[in-house]
Amino acid sequence: MPQICIGDSMAYQLGLHPGTVWHKSDFQCHTPRDLAWSGSPDLPGGGEAAETARMDWAKSFLKAAEDAGLLAVAISDHHDICLSKYVMAAAAETGSAVRAFPAVEITLADNAQCLAIFDPSLEADTQKLALAAAGNLLPAADADSKTCAIVPARETVMGFVRNIAAEQHLKDVCVILPHFSRQDAHKSLNEAGHHPRFANLTVDGVYIEQPYGDLDEVTIQKIHGKIDDWGRRRRAVVATGDNRSADWNRLGKHYCWIKLGEHxxxxxxxxxxxxxxxxxYETPESPAERLVELHVKSTLTGAVPVAVSFNDGFNAIIGGRGAGKSAFLEYLRFGLGRTDRDLGTRNEDANDREVKLIDETLAGDGYVEVVLEREGVRETWRRTVVNPEAIVVSSGGGSTTLTTKTARERFRSRAFRQKGLSSTMNDPSTASEQITSIAAAEEVDKQREIEQLIENARRDVTTALQNLASYWQSRLEHQQAKSKVDDLRQRLTALAQRLEAEGASAEHLKTLEDAPKYSRTADYINQVADQAISGLADLEGLEDSLLQVDLADYEGAAEFEDAVGLRDLTVQTKAAVxxxxxxxxxxxxxxxAGQAAAKEAFALKHTAFKATYDAALVEQGKHKNLIDDSARLTAELQTAEGVLSRARAAETSKSPYVKAYDDAVTNLDELVERRHQILKTAADKVAGKSSDLLKARVKKDRLPAAYVSTLAKLFEGTGTQQVDEGCSEWVGAILTEDQASGWQTLRKSLLEIYEAKINAGSPPEASEGLLSALQSVLFKGARTLTERQRKRIYINLSDASISAIVSAVPRDSIILSYMDDGRAIDFKMASPGQQASALLELLLKQSAGTLIIDQPEDDLDNRVIMRIVELLRKSKTTRQLIFSTHNSNIVVNGDADKVIALKSAEPSSNPNVNSARIQIDCDGAIETPSIRPAITSIMEGGREAFDLRGRKYGFETA
Structure with a gap:
């Protein structure tokens, strides 16, 4: 049986309290008892029919509120509380989602009005104490159809607020909101001369009867404590509709959305x-991608899996030492494919501890399930240590299996382990990449896309190089075949001349000379058939692939006449083609068909000629040796001409590979430049999003590792000393001399040498010319290589080694500087606390998916906590945050939308090894009754410790 967590008005399974939720609100709604009400009959009470009429009106009010999209309302008649209980009873009876609050509107002695809003659980008789606190106010009898005549109360706004605070039955269950609209508004405190009273009011909000956007800037500054004469206390603004009509024309008229975690x-x-x-004051937006729930079954959770839901705002996981906060988030990172092991950033003992946690506690039937939403599509991701490389994703459309890399690309998030922010620079091999990924978080989609395009382009260059080499080989074979044909023709001509000189018959010699013509003609006829059949296949492939684009595949596109017109033109074009x-x-x-007929007809001629040819050979028997040589050379020529024909066709078909290679290399270079521009865009945003604590710039890769490693491959087996160092110096010198095109020049030189090797027939032994060319290019000629070394490098020139070189790309990165009192210092020279606070500020100002951090306060100086808290309140409106923490400022002043309190492990002399070590104590919003005591106990050491510190500091806490 699942445990139940009780809130003020609703019960949720333990762990699944939603936290705070947006409610469209109107906290000034009047009823027919109000003297200013119009449009419907009065509602006297007393008899059964009268009470039914009141309930019917209450239900109609709720229906109107629902139609207006309202989820929270306050019934606030002038100096009257009577009908609010009917609305609350109707809501309970109908199961309405509208949360109703009892309230009263009061006009005070200084001609200003206030709303007094009560807790829904407060009895009507206790609510009436607010009228007594205002002075001289007596409510009308409940059975009356209207309230009493409205006259100002005896107390001023300040006196009224003071009396409420002194009334023990009201002080904790009543919120006072003075009216503070524009200066020309009716009965508002925003009047000349009211500033001393307003400045000293101990209220946390005001209400207005107009759209928030219509407030002038001076009024907003007064409310927010920006003008000293009006006080330094910040107060919230609640926009109300002040509806007093049965047509509900002002119900919810002025947009005001409030996040509430309880009724x-x-x-x-x-x-x-x-x-x-x-x-x-406008419709709030939730993150398009967010985590919804986490389910974990491990040896730490016991026999029953732990389930917890996440709010789409700020989630705080709290608990004492050993409660399992870090383990909880490590399970979450594992479920998202974002552990240090997944990311390849393992380099510390802490990483090993996390790896051990996953491997040992999830062994057997353990699992992690993460429920998430992506643009409204809900998915469940399941991962186990039995198959850790795979994440099984289930949704309404079925299941699929993703690699952890693909999963990370599918759901944007960032996850940092404990002290993860302050250790980004610990490992030089990963520091640059980590900093770049943080700084470029908002450009992550563009960066991921460009990285994939670059990887594809590198493969295209590799393929293009191999095709180019095959073109060179075909060109060589064509040249070789042509040379052989020319040689055979010359030799046959010389034989014919000898036969003629020795008296051979002119007719028979003519027959012998004609033999190659018949072979060439037969080859031509066969080539026509081959190419015609190939052309048919190409046309069929073209027809199958041409314009295969269907408007129906693009949802909603058919609503635009431009798209429909283009579809019609596409259909017409496809039909024409x-x-x-x-x-x-x-x-x-x-x-x-014509080729077949020609082949058949020519075959008859060829057969007849063969008979004549054979007869000529017999007749010239006395010239047998020369005739045999002629027959042999004729046969060789026939074969060689067939080879030449095919070689010519191959070279022609592969000639586009030259341009294809140039285009592939140009595309790769352009993509690398585009990546540089994406990083620059990200770097330009860093200063503004870190409150100028950081400055960023894109650092050109001055010594690309890919350049060095691919060049070093050429030296394998050569016995060359200090190859890596030499190649590093070589690349450095090239780029120092010409950063823009130095590498392009080198790869072109090596490509030309490889082309020369192929043109030479790729002999096992290189010519002196090739070896000299190698010597001049390698190390820019600065190091003299032995002949043996150069010959080995020549052997290493291959499609694989050259394609690796021409497809190598640099890795530009973002580098940060920390601004220390206006002085820029290298980020790695900043203290861990400075690094962490600056990076956290940057992360919180970005909109880049769910942000998960384990105990950020471990990385932060206490003096910067409050600045981070301010950012938390702003950031959580645009992205989901999930933090574990020991710091009460982060939870309370950061206004966590949901708090998940874990039970602290209790020492035991007889521990049960099978008992759960990670357990949820309670969860909910800060206003959830069980949460504040949990925060006070876990984070403040209890109320007594909190009060004692307050007295020591000289602060009032009671």
Missing amino acids: SIEALRQALLADEARIV STAIAGAKRGLNTLI
């Missing part, structure tokens, strides 16, 4: 105290 006055109070994050292809195919089939 309680404490929830409203907490929202007022964190209004930057919990009150907005298909007609042309059909005509071409008919032409080729006609050609094939």
